[in-house]
Amino acid sequence: MFKIVKKRELTPVTKLFVVEAPMVAKKALPGQFVIVRVTESGERIPLTIADYDAGAGTVTIVVQEVGKTSRLLGALPEGDRILDFVGPLGKPAPLIDRGLVVLVGGGFGVAPIYPIAKALKAKGVKVVSIIGARTKDLLILEEEMRGVSDELLVATDDGSKGHKGFVTDVLKQLIDEGRKIDQVIAIGPMVMMRAVARTTEPYKLKTLVSVDPIMVDGTGMCGACRLTVGGEVKFACVDGPIFDAHKVDFDEAVRRGRMYLPEQELAVKRMESSCAGGGCTCGGGH
Amino acid sequence: MSQDTTKKKPVKRPRAEMPAQDPKERIRNFNEVALGYDEETAVAEAERCLQCKNAACVEGCPVDVRIPEFVAKIRDRDFQAAYDLIKDTNSLPAICGRVCPQETQCEAKCVLGKKGEPVAIGRLERAAADWAMARSDRVKPELPEPNGKKVAVVGSGPAGLTCAGDLAKMGYKVTVFEALHAPGGVLIYGIPEFRLPKRIVAEEIKALSDLGVDVVCDVVVGKTITVDDLFAEGYDAVFLGTGAGLPMFMGIPGETLNGVYSANEFLTRTNLMKAYLFPEWDTPIKVGRRVAVVGGGNVAMDSVRCALRLGAEEAIIVYRRSEAEMPARAEEVHHAKEEGVIFRTLTNPVRVLGNEEGWVTGLECVRMELGEPDESGRRRPIPIEGSEFVLEVDTVVIAIGTTPNPLVSQTTPGLEVNRKGCLITRDESGLTTRDLVWAGGDAVTGAATVIEAMGAGKRAAAAIDKVLQGKG
Numbered sequence: 001m002f003k004i005v006k007k008r009e010l011t012p013v014t015k016l017f018v019v020e021a022p023m024v025a026k027k028a029l030p031g032q033f034v035i036v037r038v039t040e041s042g043e044r045i046p047l048t049i050a051d052y053d054a055g056a057g058t059v060t061i062v063v064q065e066v067g068k069t070s071r072l073l074g075a076l077p078e079g080d081r082i083l084d085f086v087g088p089l090g091k092p093a094p095l096i097d098r099g100l101v102v103l104v105g106g107g108f109g110v111a112p113i114y115p116i117a118k119a120l121k122a123k124g125v126k127v128v129s130i131i132g133a134r135t136k137d138l139l140i141l142e143e144e145m146r147g148v149s150d151e152l153l154v155a156t157d158d159g160s161k162g163h164k165g166f167v168t169d170v171l172k173q174l175i176d177e178g179r180k181i182d183q184v185i186a187i188g189p190m191v192m193m194r195a196v197a198r199t200t201e202p203y204k205l206k207t208l209v210s211v212d213p214i215m216v217d218g219t220g221m222c223g224a225c226r227l228t229v230g231g232e233v234k235f236a237c238v239d240g241p242i243f244d245a246h247k248v249d250f251d252e253a254v255r256r257g258r259m260y261l262p263e264q265e266l267a268v269k270r271m272e273s274s275c276a277g278g279g280c281t282c283g284g285g286h
Numbered sequence: 287m288s289q290d291t292t293k294k295k296p297v298k299r300p301r302a303e304m305p306a307q308d309p310k311e312r313i314r315n316f317n318e319v320a321l322g323y324d325e326e327t328a329v330a331e332a333e334r335c336l337q338c339k340n341a342a343c344v345e346g347c348p349v350d351v352r353i354p355e356f357v358a359k360i361r362d363r364d365f366q367a368a369y370d371l372i373k374d375t376n377s378l379p380a381i382c383g384r385v386c387p388q389e390t391q392c393e394a395k396c397v398l399g400k401k402g403e404p405v406a407i408g409r410l411e412r413a414a415a416d417w418a419m420a421r422s423d424r425v426k427p428e429l430p431e432p433n434g435k436k437v438a439v440v441g442s443g444p445a446g447l448t449c450a451g452d453l454a455k456m457g458y459k460v461t462v463f464e465a466l467h468a469p470g471g472v473l474i475y476g477i478p479e480f481r482l483p484k485r486i487v488a489e490e491i492k493a494l495s496d497l498g499v500d501v502v503c504d505v506v507v508g509k510t511i512t513v514d515d516l517f518a519e520g521y522d523a524v525f526l527g528t529g530a531g532l533p534m535f536m537g538i539p540g541e542t543l544n545g546v547y548s549a550n551e552f553l554t555r556t557n558l559m560k561a562y563l564f565p566e567w568d569t570p571i572k573v574g575r576r577v578a579v580v581g582g583g584n585v586a587m588d589s590v591r592c593a594l595r596l597g598a599e600e601a602i603i604v605y606r607r608s609e610a611e612m613p614a615r616a617e618e619v620h621h622a623k624e625e626g627v628i629f630r631t632l633t634n635p636v637r638v639l640g641n642e643e644g645w646v647t648g649l650e651c652v653r654m655e656l657g658e659p660d661e662s663g664r665r666r667p668i669p670i671e672g673s674e675f676v677l678e679v680d681t682v683v684i685a686i687g688t689t690p691n692p693l694v695s696q697t698t699p700g701l702e703v704n705r706k707g708c709l710i711t712r713d714e715s716g717l718t719t720r721d722l723v724w725a726g727g728d729a730v731t732g733a734a735t736v737i738e739a740m741g742a743g744k745r746a747a748a749a750i751d752k753v754l755q756g757k758g
């Protein structure tokens with residue numbers, strides 16, 4: 001069992017947890033993830049590591065409440081315990097040692113971008129971060145990102161903060177300004193990452209994305225997480241989750257990610273109906 | 287009890303049938319299929335044994351279970367003594383009695399099998415083990431004096447569990463590290479409930495805890511901690527029982543379509559995550575009306591029989607050789623047929639077909655014929671040109687084999703693997719190319735059997751003791 005030492009509500013549906021997991025904290029590196037299970041009859045879901053502190057023995061994760069498991073997790077209070085918390089899994093992000101890196105974080109994808117920014121900054125690499133969300137209230141970790149970026153740019157779909165439009169508009173602008181960008185790393189919804197890949201491809205700008213396919217074990221044992229990269233089948237949990245954006249078959253990844261949508265909806269519906277009576281704190285009935 | 291039991295005359299009678307759940311009934315549940323001998327049936331079957339002096343059956347057993355002796359005890363209705371005798375060399379009798387391929391091991395050698403049917407050694411083993419397990423007054427074992435040494439066991443499959451148990455009995459402080467959230471290895475995530483009830487595996491794990499073994503789940507060695515870290519933390523030796531968990535795919539077009547599973551994923555969702563209880567349990571699985579399972583081993587049989595129980599109307603085995611070459615246990619093939627599984631032998635997939643949304647709609651196959659024997663001694667299947675045809679299916683499960691996971695070998699300097707990814711061992715005991723690191727089970731042999739993994743765990747435990755006590 002892994003104790004939640006701190007919980008913060010970033011948006012009504014996005015929660016940050018600082019979890020006591022000393023063994024994971026000691027080995028964690030930017031870009032890696034953990035697998036979490038909340039109840040004995042629960043699913044195993046992957047969550048990208050959003051920060052870690054080897055000294056304190058803690059790992060930070062950010063959860064967006066979409067399916068049943070993420071809702072159950074989101075509803076856990078500070079001081080409670082997470083049943084299973086395995087990691088760090090996957091390969092760390094390959095970070096360059098000098099130059100300029102543009103980081104793009106969309107939605108709750110800003111969370112996994114944060115430790116990458118922090119690590120790059122510590123190496124002395126120049127970091128320009130673009131973070132985006134549908135609207136101002138859904139923007140997360142803005143202050144934290146500002147602290148680890150040389151420049152922070154914001155985009156919201158509705159223009160309630162920063163640039164009105166997509167993060168890719170801002171990225172394109174940076175490129176067109178003629179800045180010498182050495183690498184772009186984008187994390188967010190699959191469609192956003194695909195858009196970033198399409199934006200940088202014509203410029204042959206080295207771009208990495210962190211995919212989040214459906215996973216079971218997270219150790220290479222099942223192949224649920226497979227995707228095609230450069231014409232080859234890869235297992236995201238051990239070969240990734242970070243891949244060359246220009247080689248990922250996003251259409252396939254999006255399609256595979258939707259495999260259990262009806263089941264997910266059913267689970268959420270059941271949860272909501274069983275919570276409707278009130279008094280239940282599982283987070284389903286709000 | 288002092289009667290000379292060997293003098294009792296063997297009784298000639300047909301081999302006792304194994305009672306089983308009705309096939310029509312059982313394809314709708316996950317309860318155990320083979321129900322086990324009751325005491326009378328076990329005694330009657332035991333009476334068939336000739337009590338051979340140089341018992342051939344024992345030669346067929348990878349861990350030298352004293353077969354005629356334990357069978358005689360069952361014949362004499364002394365089930366406890368029978369159990370104790372088996373336990374001497376086999377730490378997991380309730381499991382082995384259910385899953386060992388007896389027909390190629392002990393029963394293949396039984397002299398009675400030359401003319402008629404061999405003694406049902408496996409079923410008798412199970413009868414003795416179930417008898418003992420049903421007696422819950424099992425006394426907690428007396429813990430040996432701790433000898434002050436610590437051993438880390440990586441992986442909690444049969445190899446790891448056995449090694450841990452043997453070492454604990456010798457006074458070692460043993461910690462088992464398991465990557466998944468539940469211990470048991472293939473016994474828990476792979477082999478389905480209807481063939482090996484999970485309560486039996488749980489009993490074995492409990493017996494380990496009673497011996498003072500710590501089982502720590504959620505630790506991926508090579509990621510959460512490395513072998514070198516373990517030594518730095520004061521472990522005196524390490525045993526690697528990490529199995530062969532990486533699924534192989536066929537490399538044919540369409541394998542990433544929605545609805546194509548590796549057997550590992552299909553079985554893990556079903557057994558470990560209990561997808562058959564969805565939505566009470568949270569993990570879903572997709573099983574369409576027609577399911578094709580590619581392969582001919584136990585893994586394929588388990589997958590295809592799970593598919594039926596998950597609601598498939600038609601479940602098909604697609605195997606490139608003929609039935610005679612199928613590596614699955616005979617009993618599993620028999621049970622699968624009883625349950626209505628369709629066997630498409632001498633058939634090999636060439637392509638998975640899908641619709642516009644990316645879901646599987648069919649499996650294109652080619653018919654095969656058998657040519658000259660290949661390096662495995664089995665006749666090599668060759669495609670018959672122009673014989674392609676399409677099986678209309680909604681789900682495809684690939685069960686063509688697994689290889690060892692490289693997570694440990696990649697992160698342990700000096701630990702060498704062969705070209706198949708199996709850990710290289712320097713001697714019979716499983717000593718690897720790293721001092722003080724032993725390995726055994728599927729991690730060394732590639733996918734094999736429970737009993738062989740168990741035997742390897744035993745040999746390694748003995749060797750670890752020898753070396754750590756300075757006797758080796």
Ligand SMILES: Cc1cc2nc3c(=O)[nH]c(=O)nc-3n(C[C@H](O)[C@H](O)[C@H](O)COP(=O)(O)OP(=O)(O)OC[C@H]3O[C@@H](n4cnc5c(N)ncnc54)[C@H](O)[C@@H]3O)c2cc1C
Pocket residue numbers: 385386387440441442443444445446463464465466469470471472473476477478505506507508527528529530531553584585588615691693694726727728729733734735736737739
């Ligand atoms: C579906 C199926 C059916 C089978 N049926 C039969 C049968 O009927 N009869 C028979 O004799 N054999 C059968 N087998 C084969 C048999 O199960 C295996 O040979 C046996 O389990 C091997 O035991 P093991 O201890 O070597 O490895 P495993 O049982 O594979 O256990 C290895 C364990 O190590 C863990 N692990 C791996 N890497 C790490 C790591 N880095 N850190 C921590 N833990 C790790 C794994 O999670 C796993 O729990 C079957 C196999 C399958 C898959």
Ligand code: SF4
Pocket residue numbers: 334335336337338341342343344353354357395396397398404405407
């Ligand atoms: S070979 Fe058969 S008959 Fe002879 S001892 Fe073994 S089980 Fe009994």
Ligand code: FES
Pocket residue numbers: 214215216217218219220221222223224225226235236237238
């Ligand atoms: S999640 Fe199972 S192999 Fe990647």
